[in-house]
Amino acid sequence: MQALKAVWAVPALILTAFVVIGNVLSIAGATSQEAHGPGFQWKDGSEVYAKVCAFCHEAKVGPTIRGRGLAPAYITFIVRHGNRAMPSFRAGEIDDESLARVAEYVSKAAANQ
Amino acid sequence: MASKFIALPKGVSEKTFEAAIAEFGSILGQDSVLVTAEQLAPYIKTMMPVPDADHAPSAALLATTVEQIQQIVGVCNQYKVPIWMISTGRNFGYGSAAPAERGQVVLDLKRMNRILEVDPDLCFALVEPGVTYKQLYDYIQEHKYPLWLSCPAPSAIAGPTGNTLDRGVGYTPYGEHFLFACGMEVVLANGEVLRTGMGSLPKSNTWQVFKWGYGPYLDGIFTQSNYGIVTKFGFWLMPAPPAFKPFVIQYEHEDDIVEIVETIRPLRISGVIPNAIVIAHALYEAPTKAKRNDYVTGTGAITDDAVRQIMKDHKLGAWNVYAALYGTQEQIDVNWKIVTDAFSKSGKAKILTEQEAADDPAFQYRAALMRGDMTLKEFSLYNWRGGGGSMWFAPVSQARGSETLKQMAMTKRILGKYGLDYSGEFIVGMRDMHHIVDVLYDKTDPAMTKAAFQCFDELLTEFSNEGYGTYRVNTAFMDKVAHTYGPVQRHVHKTLKKALDPNGILAPGKSGIR
Numbered sequence: 001m002q003a004l005k006a007v008w009a010v011p012a013l014i015l016t017a018f019v020v021i022g023n024v025l026s027i028a029g030a031t032s033q034e035a036h037g038p039g040f041q042w043k044d045g046s047e048v049y050a051k052v053c054a055f056c057h058e059a060k061v062g063p064t065i066r067g068r069g070l071a072p073a074y075i076t077f078i079v080r081h082g083n084r085a086m087p088s089f090r091a092g093e094i095d096d097e098s099l100a101r102v103a104e105y106v107s108k109a110a111a112n113q
Numbered sequence: 114m115a116s117k118f119i120a121l122p123k124g125v126s127e128k129t130f131e132a133a134i135a136e137f138g139s140i141l142g143q144d145s146v147l148v149t150a151e152q153l154a155p156y157i158k159t160m161m162p163v164p165d166a167d168h169a170p171s172a173a174l175l176a177t178t179v180e181q182i183q184q185i186v187g188v189c190n191q192y193k194v195p196i197w198m199i200s201t202g203r204n205f206g207y208g209s210a211a212p213a214e215r216g217q218v219v220l221d222l223k224r225m226n227r228i229l230e231v232d233p234d235l236c237f238a239l240v241e242p243g244v245t246y247k248q249l250y251d252y253i254q255e256h257k258y259p260l261w262l263s264c265p266a267p268s269a270i271a272g273p274t275g276n277t278l279d280r281g282v283g284y285t286p287y288g289e290h291f292l293f294a295c296g297m298e299v300v301l302a303n304g305e306v307l308r309t310g311m312g313s314l315p316k317s318n319t320w321q322v323f324k325w326g327y328g329p330y331l332d333g334i335f336t337q338s339n340y341g342i343v344t345k346f347g348f349w350l351m352p353a354p355p356a357f358k359p360f361v362i363q364y365e366h367e368d369d370i371v372e373i374v375e376t377i378r379p380l381r382i383s384g385v386i387p388n389a390i391v392i393a394h395a396l397y398e399a400p401t402k403a404k405r406n407d408y409v410t411g412t413g414a415i416t417d418d419a420v421r422q423i424m425k426d427h428k429l430g431a432w433n434v435y436a437a438l439y440g441t442q443e444q445i446d447v448n449w450k451i452v453t454d455a456f457s458k459s460g461k462a463k464i465l466t467e468q469e470a471a472d473d474p475a476f477q478y479r480a481a482l483m484r485g486d487m488t489l490k491e492f493s494l495y496n497w498r499g500g501g502g503s504m505w506f507a508p509v510s511q512a513r514g515s516e517t518l519k520q521m522a523m524t525k526r527i528l529g530k531y532g533l534d535y536s537g538e539f540i541v542g543m544r545d546m547h548h549i550v551d552v553l554y555d556k557t558d559p560a561m562t563k564a565a566f567q568c569f570d571e572l573l574t575e576f577s578n579e580g581y582g583t584y585r586v587n588t589a590f591m592d593k594v595a596h597t598y599g600p601v602q603r604h605v606h607k608t609l610k611k612a613l614d615p616n617g618i619l620a621p622g623k624s625g626i627r
Contacts, residue, residue, distance in 0.1 A: 039177065039226040039241070040248055051247055055269045055489035060474075061496070081154050084557065085495035088155035090202060090210060091147070092175050092223035092243070093270075 042098040045105030052094070053102065062086060067111025072103035079103070119150050120171045122194050122216040130171065133192040137174055137218075140184045145175040156202075156219055159209045160503040161589045162554065162566040168211035168588065170197065173219040179344050183304045185220065186342070189618040190302070196220040197620050198342050200242035200275035203267050206505040206551065207279065208588035213622035220342065229345065230321070233258040237295060237321040239347045242274040247487050249273065259353040262485035263287040269487040274346040278336050279585060282540055282547060284482040286439060287351045288389030289542060291336060296320040298345035299335055302614035307331075307341065321347035337585070338606075339620035340613045351485070354439040358449065359480040361470055362456055363430025363463040367394075370432055370521060371514030374539075374546070376455050377434070378512045381541050385448050388483055390436040390541040394521075395420055395429045397538045397551070398475040400493035402427040405534075414529040428473065430463065435479040494536060500555025502565055504590075506572050508581040510539070510546040520548050523575060528552070531568035532561070547584060573597065588622070595625025 042048050056062035062085075065075070076099055082088035094102065121130055137146045147153055148171070156173055157165045174196070176182050189196055197217040202210030212219055226243035231252065238249065246262055247269040253260050262268075263283035265276050276283075277290040287293045299307045310326035311319040324332070335341050364373060373392055380386045396415070399405075403426065408419040424431060438445045438452070456462040470476035478490035495503060506524070510516045517539055525535040528550075537550040552572075554565035566589075573583060573590060577597035586594045595603055606626045610617070621627045 039224060039243065051251075052270060055487065056492060059488075059490055061489060061492045080151075082158040082501070084499060084501040085492075086501075087203075087205065087209065088158045090155040090173075090221065090223065091152065092173075092221045093201070 042094070042101075045098070045101035045103070048094055048098055048102040049105055049109075052089070053106070056086075064111065065106050066109040070107055072100070072107045075103040075106055076100070118148060118171050119153060120166075120169045120216040122171055122218065123214065125192065125194055125216075129192050130194065133188055133194045134172060136188045136192075137172070137185065140181055140188070141174060141176060145177075147173040147175070156210045156212075156221075158501075159211045159588075160206055160501055160556065161208065161587050162502060162504070162556065162562045162569070163589045165211070167215055168208070168213070169215050170212050170219045171216045173221050175221050175224050177224050179298070179300060179306060182220070182300045182342055182344060183306070186300065186302055186304050186618060189218075190616050193616055193618070194218055195618050195621050197623075198222065200278070200343075201245055201270065201272040202275075203271040204275065204279060205267060206503040206587065207585065211588065213588040213591065213620065217621070222342075222344075225344065228252050231256070231258060231260070231350070232321070233260060235322055236260060236350045236352055237347060238273075238350055239296070239321055239345060240273060241345060242343060243272065244274070245270060245272045250485075250487055253350075260350040261285060261287075261353050263290065263293070263351065264482070264485055264487075266482065266491035267489060268482070268485075269489055273348055274343060277346065277348065278343060280336050281585075282389055282542075283485070284389050284391065284435075284479075284540075285351055285485050286387040286389075287349065288540070290348070291333075293349040294332060294347070295322065295324050295349055296345075296347035297332055297335055297343050299341035299343050301341050302616070302619050306344075308345075309335075321349075334609065337624045339623040339626055340609060342619065354441075356442045356445050357437060357439055357484055358445050358466065359435070359437040359476075359483050360452075360464060360466045361476055361479065362434040362436075363465065364432045364434070364461055365424075365430060366461075367431050367521065368518060369461055370517050370539075372459060372461065373432055373434055374512060374514040374517050376458075377436075377541055378544075380452060380455060381512070382544065385451050386436045387439060388437050390434060391479065391538050392517075392541065392546075393433045393435065393475075393479075393538040394535060395424050395431050395433070396497075396534055396536045397494070398429055398433055399423050399427065400495075400497045400536075401474045401478065401490060402429075405497050413532045415534045429475070433475070435476075435483065437480070437483040494551050494553060497534070497536065498553040498555050498561075500557045500561075502554035502556035502562060504552040504565070504569050504587050505585070506548075506550040506552050506569060507583055507585050508548050508576045509584050510548050510581065512541060512544050512546050517546060517548070519579075520576075520581065523579070524548070524550055524572065527572050527575060528568060530571075531564040533565065533568055591622060592625045 057065050079089045195217045197212030198220045200222050223243040225241040227241045230239040246264040263285040265281045296312050297309045309332045311317045409415050438448050478488045481488040510520050540547040554561045583594045
């Protein structure tokens with residue numbers, strides 16, 4: 001915030017004032033809803049699989065992907081780019097580390113694990 | 114020299130954009146400012162029949178706090194850089210996570226994903242925009258709260274904030290989602306933070322229980338709009354009923370839709386059937402059990418004979434009416450008699466419950482949606498034509514049989530002209546029907562993609578000529594739909610836009626508003 005103020009022109013400073021007012025108002029109305037803490041984070045690859053991938057790939061919507069020895073690099077590419085009817089998944093949803101873990105999980109998993 | 118960016122916002126030089134990106138980096142950290150082609154690839158894939166490059170973002174920002182967003186809009190105002198806000202980014206068939214216009218910066222709120230409050234007594238939730246239905250579902254299960262969600266078909270990976278702000282629907286008695294919204298926190302374009310309704314009152318504890326507050330009701334102007342960035346969203350949850358009875362009623366002929374609607378309307382308006390009933394055409398349900406290639410060869414729309422064969426082979430009606438009863442067993446027993454008496458009068462209806470249909474994949478996913486469970490089975494639709502092309506055509510109809518028959522016939526005729534199938538359903542509102550048609554096509558086939566675009570354009574034109582408005586549309590057709598609602602509404606929308614966002618930094622083009 002301080003760094004920003006240093007480079008903003010005058011109109012931007014006016015906006016900064018708005019921002020500060022907004023913050024103060026938020027704090028004045030603080031309730032339990034203000035509690036800060038980390039948001040949701042994936043625990044491991046199997047959780048990503050169960051809570052995202054499995055809804056299609058274990059439900060005969062998408063093809064079976066476990067037990068095929070798919071290369072992690074291939075899985076990662078398809079997840080990020082999508083493929084025909086399969087949507088792409090953003091780093092905001094599945095961060096790079098979790099994607100690496102789920103790719104490894106899918107690559108090594110047996111079909112009926 | 115080649116640009117270091119894959120796209121630039123309209124009217125913004127590379128040098129200016131570079132300066133803005135540097136400031137975004139100072140606010141969020143460099144890792145949360147995405148600018149390379151590889152980083153932005155997931156934002157570019159859409160299901161619309163236009164080049165993905167037309168909707169390529171210049172950057173994506175992964176914000177996690179209100180304070181960051183306040184600072185981001187400050188930078189956007191300074192450099193006149195437009196941002197396109199997404200929550201879970203799962204608006205499939207409506208534009209996915211891509212911006213309305215090439216070069217807009219995506220403000221991706223998926224990592225703003227805290228469940229702030231779930232009250233099991235008053236039955237409400239307050240969440241951040243990145244919370245998915247699955248995340249909230251798991252939270253409710255873990256805490257053993259007797260509460261049910263209402264979610265749209267992409268339940269597990271979509272979320273309540275984005276769905277409700279785009280005025281999406283679900284399938285439980287709370288299925289008209291915006292009716293059950295209660296309180297928002299909104300970062301305005303000038304950086305101020307507005308809490309709507311009772312949320313503006315310091316120390317108020319009624320933000321999520323009383324919608325209206327004092328003075329003009331504002332929540333509506335933050336839906337399907339670009340007047341602010343919703344950072345907290347409150348909504349009501351349904352108490353889990355002691356008993357639940359899903360059922361499906363099948364009819365053999367397409368023109369039976371008249372009888373179906375005339376039978377349902379009084380049951381829905383009186384509340385005997387409390388949920389958002391779905392009247393699904395055979396081709397909407399067929400992809401859960403059948404492959405199109407087994408019934409169609411060559412180009413062109415599927416024939417009526419082939420549809421009848423699918424119905425026969427896979428135990429589907431031409432229309433399949435999914436509904437449920439909720440409450441105590443005694444309440445359900447009374448209402449079940451009313452329902453079966455009403456539908457049995459003509460002798461055309463085939464009524465099935467879990468006893469007969471529990472193993473049917475279409476019934477299973479419909480029953481799951483009607484109790485707010487997680488399922489993505491409806492995505493089977495995307496396998497029907499294959500190739501990843503889909504647009505939702507979503508005109509509104511009166512809940513009147515003659516109207517639904519007319520809309521179905523018009524839609525089927527226009528789709529057939531372009532070689533596309535009628536994969537349609539009607540979702541029954543209180544007095545309306547959302548006529549939802551998945552315009553499915555193979556996006557890897559240039560000729561079919563072109564036909565799909567022309568078809569969708571004609572659907573919008575012909576329906577508006579008949580006085581039928583579209584309630585929601587993909588980002589390639591927002592201006593066209595806005596135009597159908599006439600100049601006065603557009604002028605009011607623009608006036609509000611100028612007042613709340615004079616630099617036009619928030620999602621220009623959303624719902625045709627700039």
